[in-house]
Amino acid sequence: MRAKSLPLLIGFVMGTALAGTAQKPPERRYFKASNPSLEQQGLPVPYSDAVLVGNTMYVAGRTGIDPKSGAIPQDVQQEIRFVLDSFKSALTRKSHED
Numbered sequence: 281m282r283a284k285s286l287p288l289l290i291g292f293v294m295g296t297a298l299a300g301t302a303q304k305p306p307e308r309r310y311f312k313a314s315n316p317s318l319e320q321q322g323l324p325v326p327y328s329d330a331v332l333v334g335n336t337m338y339v340a341g342r343t344g345i346d347p348k349s350g351a352i353p354q355d356v357q358q359e360i361r362f363v364l365d366s367f368k369s370a371l372t373r374k375s376h377e378d
Contacts, residue, residue: 306334313340329370342366 313329330339344359345352347366353359 308333337371339367339370342370 309332310328311330311332313325313327315325318325327340330337332338342363343366344361344363346362353362
């Protein structure tokens with residue numbers, strides 16, 4: 281009986297010791313998204329534009345629509361430019377909020 285309880289005791293002691301050294305999860309900061317069509321209707325935007333967890337920023341997905349007209353461009357290169365400009369705008373806006 282004693283031989284069986286020793287490993288359990290050792291496991292309990294190690295588990296308790298490790299539980300006491302658990303790290304606090306990193307702080308999360310949410311960056312409000314803007315959606316003019318929802319905002320014009322007085323509705324809240326139901327998602328975040330980006331989330332900063334510790335030192336890592338997660339940016340929401342983007343589409344390649346023309347920001348002025350809302351239309352999808354016929355030219356793929358222009359659509360890619362709109363997507364990249366959208367990411368750049370989001371990242372630049374977030375760096376100024378700090």
